[in-house]
Amino acid sequence: MSASKKRVIRYDDKIKYLPCDQLYNLFKLAGWTEGSETDEMLKNFNVPFINSTLVVSAWDNERLVGVVRVLSDKVIRSVIYDLVVDPEYQGQGIGKELVKRCIRHYPYTEWLVQTTENIAGYYEKMGFKRYKDVVLSIPSKWQ
Numbered sequence: 170m171s172a173s174k175k176r177v178i179r180y181d182d183k184i185k186y187l188p189c190d191q192l193y194n195l196f197k198l199a200g201w202t203e204g205s206e207t208d209e210m211l212k213n214f215n216v217p218f219i220n221s222t223l224v225v226s227a228w229d230n231e232r233l234v235g236v237v238r239v240l241s242d243k244v245i246r247s248v249i250y251d252l253v254v255d256p257e258y259q260g261q262g263i264g265k266e267l268v269k270r271c272i273r274h275y276p277y278t279e280w281l282v283q284t285t286e287n288i289a290g291y292y293e294k295m296g297f298k299r300y301k302d303v304v305l306s307i308p309s310k311w312q
């Protein structure tokens with residue numbers, strides 16, 4: 170895209186009540202939904218965001234083009250979840266800006282993210298180091 174056509178992206182770190190339809194669409198574009206959600210699940214799609222400590226979203230006018238959420242105790246540890254940027258808007262620094270804004274909120278905490286091997290390099294570029302400790306889990310009943 171030429172510089173003259175570059176869209177102005179507005180970032181918001183206050184709104185947690187993101188529109189469920191736009192949020193669901195972003196997840197669909199990222200391949201994170203199977204399209205088998207019930208009406209009840211669609212209606213509550215933004216609940217994990219509402220219940221998070223911090224949500225940062227990126228907007229092109231009224232269009233939600235990127236999002237990330239954080240669970241944090243605000244002192245010791247913060248965990249990043251659901252970083253996603255609309256493919257049409259990727260490669261413009263939006264993902265990096267979303268993460269930078271999160272870290273700025275709680276700059277003294279440890280930052281963790283669970284991701285896949287092909288995205289690990291993305292976080293390493295931003296200063297994240299691979300975690301050596303063992304991570305154990307009981308899966309969510311929604312996964």
Ligand SMILES: CC(C)(COP(=O)(O)OP(=O)(O)OC[C@H]1O[C@@H](n2cnc3c(N)ncnc32)[C@H](O)[C@@H]1OP(=O)(O)O)[C@@H](O)C(=O)NCCC(=O)NCCS
Nearest residue numbers: 199252253254259260261262263264265284287288290291
């Ligand atoms: C990962 C994702 C959020 C990146 O968003 P983005 O806005 O396109 O990323 P940015 O434009 O901020 O990229 C910043 C830098 O990371 C680089 N980068 C992007 N994807 C990368 C990858 N998979 N591995 C390594 N580097 C990567 C870019 O080239 C850019 O480098 P530069 O600063 O040297 O130019 C986006 O590709 C996405 O939504 N993917 C699908 C969902 C997903 O996998 N999210 C991560 C879940 S933990």
